[in-house]
Amino acid sequence: MLRPTIRRRILGIALGLIVLMAITSVLSTVMTKRIAHQLDELTTKYVEAYGHLARMNVRSLEQAVVVRRMVIARMQTPSDKAAFADQQILYEAKGREIDQEAQAARVLINAIINDPTTVSDDAKLGRIDNRIETVTSDLRRYLDEENKRMWPQLDAGNMPEVRASLVRADALRDEFNRKIEEIRQDMMAQVRSDAALTMRDQQRAIAISAIVTALAAILGLTFAVFVSSGIIRPVRRLLEGTRAVEAGRLEGSIDVTTRDEIGQLTAAFNNMVEQLRLKERLRETFGRYVDPRVVEGLIDQRSLTTGAGERRVMTVLFCDMQGFTSLSEGMTPQGLVKVMNHYLSTMSGPIRSHRGIIDKYIGDAIMAYWGPPFTEHGEQARLACLAAVEMADRGTALRKELPELLGIRTVPSDCDVRIGVATGEVLVGSIGSEFMMSYTVMGDAVNLASRLENANKIYGSHALVSEPAITAAGDAVESREIDRLVVVGQTLPQTVFDILGRKGELTESQLALRERYAEGLAAYRERRWDDARRAFHAALEAVPNDGPAKALARRVENFQVNPPAADWDGAWRMDQK
Known part of the structure; x- marks a missing residue:
């Protein structure tokens, strides 16, 4: 089993934070891609389908203009068959463009319906698709029938009937435009709905990302605090023990609660304290036989020779x-x-x-x-x-x-x-x-x-x-x-x-003693024995039991009887230790 070292703990904290960051990043990426896909669907399908429907109206109006040009070309004298033929070709092209726009809108709507990754109102979109198909086929059929009736009347010069036919064609086209406009409005409602849904999902993604980031931060900090506290607590105990030793308190020891480097350091600290206790006991023991400062100096070997x-x-x-x-x-x-x-x-x-x-x-x-x-x-x-x-x-x-x-x-x-x-x-x-x-x-x-x-x-x-x-x-x-x-x-x-x-x-007596004794000592060294004897006796009057005054007084009395040698220097020589 691997020993949990401080390095592994720190690496564990780092890896844990990296994993949390990776999870947050992946989740944010997924939500961002989903929002991006919804935005892409909104811009490339919903809005484009609405644009095709709007162009159907334009193409219908353009086709109506072509019909009138065709009528004008046939009404000329002589009839401008070439212009009529060109406008007829243009008429058919406009009809095909209407069909193409309708088909393009239907393709986009069906793509929205068939996309399972996005949320959409498929029922409404399906109805819009059916309505586009119905309106387009009806317009084509009715206009073709009306044109078939109008061209023979135009060739026959029956202008009242031609004008009536144009009125009916315009009415059909207005009905077509009205229906297309309704479909456009419904499609616009779907566009707005999808835009609102996309904005809601975007806000939700932001909120979820913020919540996940906060949770990751909380989990990371909790994990870091949990792991770091496992490091800090024994370090604090070690610091308190060090301060106790610094203050001279050697009676305690620190519990080893980890197996990492701090645990090893704590065990080494306990061994050190035990050695200090032993050293202190030696100092206390030998301090009773040898001065403690000498014992300390000999143990430390720093200041003593x-x-x-x-x-x-x-x-x-x-x-x-x-x-x-x-x-x-x-x-x-x-x-x-x-x-x-x-x-x-x-x-x-x-x-x-x-x-x-x-x-x-x-x-x-x-x-x-x-x-x-x-x-x-x-x-x-x-x-x-x-x-x-x-x-x-x-x-x-x-x-x-x-x-x-x-x-x-x-x-x-x-x-x-x-x-x-x-x-x-x-x-x-x-x-x-x-x-x-x-x-x-x-x-x-x-x-x-x-x-x-x-x-x-x-x-x-x-x-x-x-x-x-x-x-x-x-x-x-x-x-x-x-x-x-x-x-x-x-x-x-x-x-x-x-x-x-x-x-x-x-005291006054001691001061007098010192003064009289000094006088006697000076006279003694000058061999003025009488003066010396009087001074020493005066000293004894000040302090009767003064030993030195008694000793010098006896010595003076002895020297008066047996004077010292001529080369006497005033010093007394001890003859025994």
Whole structure:
């Protein structure tokens, strides 16, 4: 069985319309031929027969004139026999012409009667034929008898009798003309009747042609609509399905209702949607283990470096909770998982909301990064610093929630969130072995962020940020310079900043703290230990529990007892990671 293709359907529509057009054309041709035949009969038979009858009258009058010429020729003295003979010949010729005209009219009338393809009043036409025959034969007989009586009287010179004979002949001829005129009138009535019938048939043919054309158009349009709707309906369903997929709705499928190319396309579309659903499930599944944007990039392989990697400037963040490990000792596995999930969810929220990529969880530590292609280069540091501010705020709230989660009265005072942020050039790409790969970042900026997170223990701070990161963040956050620090693994000192909060949200105490701390830091680097100690104590008066001020105040007191070397550059060198 042939598969109904769109091409066959379109050809079917075309052939159907052609057949309807052919039927209409044939019907119109038949009706036109019939009308043409009726018109031909009207003009070549009816009208011609009427013309023959009219010429019979003319020939009769001409014959009467010839008779008088014959009489005049015989009445001359001496008698003009030659002229008489010529007129006699003409008389007989006119008689034959009358017979010919009558015969021609009868032939045409009988042709009309004998034509079965046209409608005519055969009875009336038959009577007209009989009347023509009767009138013609009677005229010929009566005139011949009258002439036979008139010529001997003319030769005898009996003029009164000749005139009487002429009067009788004229009366016979008038009677003949009257009868012929009646026949002509009847024939004219038949002409008019046939003309009316032809006009009626013509109008009927026009009406039938119009009706058939309209029916053909309606049938053609109905057939075309029926066939085209069979094409359009599945196309519309396919279009609606495409729009649903475009809008992200992948739960449905389209019923395959045809076996043509659209049916094949619909089946292919359903297969495509099924693959998209599978791909979406993969994204949702792996999105719980790897950031969905990384999953999408790795699947699409358009924007992520999946080969040897490349160097880019990125911003890296490390987060850890100090004292969490010892705090979780003695907990059941189920309780530990519950607390860990709550803690990691709390700390991961600001990263995700600020478009950061969570690279991995390392115990209770979090590593995240910002940068192309996930965030624009000019906003990566700003987003990371804002995320650090929110994470520090959530860390404070988390301390209040932990006792209830752990089932204890209070948490140790050293249990707090530590954050390190650094911006710099890193190696980014799929890194790992032939058995397992991870899309991650590596480099000095990663190490620095990790060291800064750990350095919070030294300074008693919450979020330490490198100078490139705080510079790139611009005026998004309020910060203060903490120290110049040489972390483990590096030889050059890094200027380190502490994030105090969002732009414009510092209290008077925090503003005073930042100002006093800056004064103390400047005196500290110039070895003005007394001035530095007074400034740091003033900072502690503004904010009594400020960790960096306490740490620097202790360091100043130590340097007053044990001054640094003469080549001291004001930087603090960490001796442990």
